[in-house]
Amino acid sequence: MSAHFTIHTPINDFIAEDVRRTGIFEELNIDSCCGGHRTLAEACAEKGIDPEAVLKRLMADASENDPVAAVVAGMDGSLSEAVDHLLQTHHTFLKEALPRLAALLDKVVGAHVARHPELNTVQELFAQLRADLEPYLMKEEQVLFPMIRQLESNGGTADLHCGPLQNPINVMQAEHEQVSTLFERIRATTLNFKIPEDACESYRGLYNGLDELEVDTLLHIQKENEILFPQVLALQEKAN
Secondary structure (H helix, E strand, C coil): CCCCCCCCCEHHHHHHHCHHHHHHHHHCCCCCCCCCCCEHHHHHHHHCCCHHHHHHHHHHHHHHCCHHHHHHCCCCCCHHHHHHHHHHHHHHHHHHHHHHHHHHHHHHHHHHCCCCCHHHHHHHHHHHHHHHHHHHHHHHHHHHHHHHHHHHHCCCCCCCCCCCCHHHHHHHHHHHHHHHHHHHHHHHHCCCCCCCCCCCHHHHHHHHHHHHHHHHHHHHHHHHHHHHHHHHHHHHHHHC
């Protein structure tokens, strides 16, 4: 948890540390997407809300659901153990969630698109997201993760035909940015997954599922960017 956060901290910084805080901003009707560049004080002033009270709530939630602990969980062992954790936790989740949500989205679009044309955009963005994520998982499983295991087993040296591991890591990090942007666009299109009053259970399940997908995927990305990749590059650098 970041103790340095104040009412003058941009909303984006609160979200970057813990995406679950989006729910608090949504409840207060504070735009945490397009308006995320504003400070907490500026956003609260627009709504006539006490920023100190909101700050206290944001930080209390962070204490109860420590985002640092969430990121570190499963990533505090060897590199191979970290890879196993990512495979068993996040890869398994994505492989189940993506086809399930695609089918649910088709169902909801067919039933509700006449009254909610924004669902067409959600469907297009989700298709792009799935087209990015499924090959991404395959590249990690078949290329990057085996290279990381080989690097660790050889004490930081490995016969890597593609050159330093920095190269495939750079590719993965660029894809992280693309995926994060797509989630931002989906969240903006759905008004932070705001469920319409005429929504059926499938509609509710879809938006809740997309929200869960975003939280899990962004945590997956954070674990790689902040823990796995730096450790891999440090091991390679130490051996050179």
